Amino acid sequence: MTITQHLQELYGLPTFAFPDEEEKEALPEPGSVAWSLGVDAYGEGGKWVDLFARFLDTVDTTRVRALVVGAWEESYDTDSSHIVTALLDARERLPELRALFLGDLVMEEAEISWICQSDVTGLLTGFPALEEFGVRGGQGLLLSPVRHERLRALTVETGGLALQVVQAIGTSELPALEHLDLWLGTTEYGAGAGPADLEPYLTCAGMPKLRHLALRNSEIQDAVAAAMATAPVVARLEVLDLSMGTLGDEGAQALLAGQSLTHLTALDLHHHYIGEELQQRLREALEPAGVRLDLDSGDAEPDEDDEDGTSYRYVEISE
Template structure:
C-alpha cells in the first residue's frame, strides 16, 4: 500500500477534476464537490494557466468550499490572488501528487502564512511535501484540521506548528520524516504541542513517520495534551518495544477511542501486551506491522535505515 495517493474525498466531499476531464454538465453545484486542478506531469498536458482560466471561468467561485491542487499548479500565490472571489473556501489540499508523478521529497511548497492570512475562514489544510515549506504563523482562529505529509519535514516548520495558537484545531497530523530528506525534528521542538496549552480543542494527534518514534512515544507517555485526546497516532515510524514500553508505563490510554501504531517494529510479545492492556477498555488498536520492502529496490538504500534496520514508511 502506498501512503501517497490522490485524494478521492476531501473535506467530506468527493473530489472532482475540473474540465476537460469532467463533463461540463457536472459543474452545476460548486459547493457539492472538492475541485481538483492539475496541469501535468506530461508535456502533452495543458499548462496551469489554462487550467486556472477554465476553473475560474466556469465555476461559481463564491460557492467553492474545497480545493485540491495537484501537479504543476501554482498554489499559495494563486489562491491569495483569488481570495476576494473564493469567499466560501473552507478547505485546501496543496500538493495532491502521487509517487508516479513526483516523489514526496521533491514536492515543493512555500510560505503558508499568506494563505492562512487571506482565508480567515479556512477550516482544513493539508500539505504534501516539505521542500521549501515555511510556517511562520502565530495563530489562526478557525483552522480545525491540519495535516502535513512529508518525507522530511523542516524542523522549523514543526516547531512553528507546535508553538502556534490554534484555538479551534481539533486534528493535527505531522509526518516528521527523515533527516536525509530534510527532517530532524526533536522532541524538544514539539514541547509546546505536547503541553497542550495553545491548542485547547485538539482531539486527534498524529506524530508520525519518524525515526525517533521511541522518543516521541516516551514524551507522549507523560504529555499533558494526551488526556483530552480521543485518538492518537504514532504510526509509520520506527517504533520498537522500547517506545511501546514507555507507553505502557506512562499515563493511562484507556480513554482513547483509537490508538494507531501501524508500521511498527514491535515483537509479538509486546503487541500482545498492548492489545491486552487496551482492547478490553474499548480502545481500537491498529497494530498492522511494517511492509516488507523489495530487496532489489532497496539494496542500495541501507544508509536510510537505523543501525537495527528500522525505517520509516515514507521518505523518498
C-alpha cells in the same frame, strides 16, 4: 510504501477533477464537491495558473467550499509559490472556501520528497474562514507561527519535515483546532526535529480543542512515544497516532509504563517494529477498555546489514 492514489474526498465532499478544456463533461453544483485542479506534472500540458483561471471563469466560485491543488508543471523542479500567489489573488472570488489541500500528487507525478513547496503562511492568513488545510511535500516548505480562529484540521504530509515548520506549528495559536496530523519523516529527506523540539506538543497549549494528535512517519518514533507517554495533552485526546514510523520495543515499553491510555477511542501504531510479547501486553492493557488498537505491522520488516548484522528500520513514506 508510496502514495499511489489521489485524494478521494475533502471536507466531507467527494473530489471532482475539473476537466480539460476539450472535455465536455457536465459540471456538478459548485458546493457539492471538492474541486481538484491538476495538470501534467512533466510540463507536457498547460500551466496550472491557466487551468485555475479557466476554473474561475467557468464555475461559480462564490459557492465553492473545497479545493484540491493537484500536480503543477514540473513540481519536482518548480515550487508552489506561483500557486500560492494565484490562490491569494483570487480570495475574493472564493468567499465560501473552507478546505484547501496543496500538493495532491501521487508517485507517478512526483515522489513526496521531490515535491517543491514554498511559504504557505499566506494561505492561512489570507483565508481566515478555512476550517481544513493540508499540504504534501516538505522540500522548501515554510510556515510562520500564525493565529487562525477557525481552522479545525491541519495536515502536513512529508518524508522529512523541517525543524522551522515543526516549531511554527507548535507555537501557533489555533483555538478551534481539533485534528493535527504531522508526518515528521527522516533526516535523509529534511527532517530536522529532535525529541527536545517536540516540547510544545506535550501540551499543545495553543490548541485547546485538540482531540486527534498524529505525530507519525518518524525515524525517532520511539522518542516520540516516550514523550507522549507522559505528555499532559494526552489526557484530553480521543485519538493518538504514532504510526508509520520506526516504533519498537523501547517506545512500546514507554507507553505501557506511562499514563493511562484507556480513555482513548483509538491508538494507531500501524507500521511498527514491536515484538510479539509487547504487542500482546498492549492489547491486554487497552482493548478490554474499548480502545481501538491498530498494531498492523504492514511491510515494516527491518533490514540487516550483511557484514555486521546491524538492523535498520524504515518509516513508511520517505522518498
